[in-house]
Amino acid sequence: MTTTFHKGWYLIYTKPRHEKKVHSRLNELQINSLLPVKKTLRTWHDRNKYIDQPLFPSYIFIYLNNMQNYYDGIDIDGSLYYVKTGKQMAQVSEMVVNNIKLITDQVDELEVSDDRFQPGRKLVIAKGALTGLSCEVVEFNNKQKLLVRVDLLKRNILIALPEDHFIAL
Known part of the structure; x- marks a missing residue:
């Protein structure tokens, strides 16, 4: 990460099907995050059920206030890395x-x-x-x-x- 830090929204890439776990842990750490989901009807052999599926599988939006949030976010089990463009972390528009x-x-x-x-x-x-x-x-x-x-x-x-x-x- 560069020496200059800018508050704002970023993206964390997670292990497959770890989005909810990482999002929940961010909430426990009181770090603002967003996991957009949509309701999808899933069918099993014995029942149908609506479940929440991530809109963007393996991605979580995270609001970083400081460097501590940055390190806390990436240290969560299931977080892999911050999305980057080149060598810079990619910031998402508010x-x-x-x-x-x-x-x-x-x-x-x-x-x-x-x-x-x-x-x-x-x-x-x-x-x-x-x-x-x-x-x-x-x-x-x-x-x-x-x-x-x-x-x-x-x-x-x-x-x-x-x-x-x-x-x-």
Whole structure:
């Protein structure tokens, strides 16, 4: 890590299926973190059950206030490393983290895509739980979808909202 430290959101890469354990341990250490999940119906031979699955498998967003948080985060069993671009730890925009929080708290039906999207129409949500959110709307599978870009992970979150929920900027 470089000698200059900047407070903010970063990403930890975890061992497969260790996201919840690492997230729980970060909470115990009172380190702010985000593990966005979606409800998925799983089928076993004797039952069906909805479970929470990470939106971004093996990734946890962590807010680092100081170097101690940095070391505590990486020392947790299941944490492998901080995501970097080159030799620098990659910082995640506060706006991206806030959009992910807002969407995962308010919307049940969403999907994650690694497709590349051309810039979409810039709109504002006028109705519903996401009222006031500036967004980008793209065409996906012949439907208008709200798009949240998570460039660092090369992923996008897509949400279907009725057309009458949007107003042009």
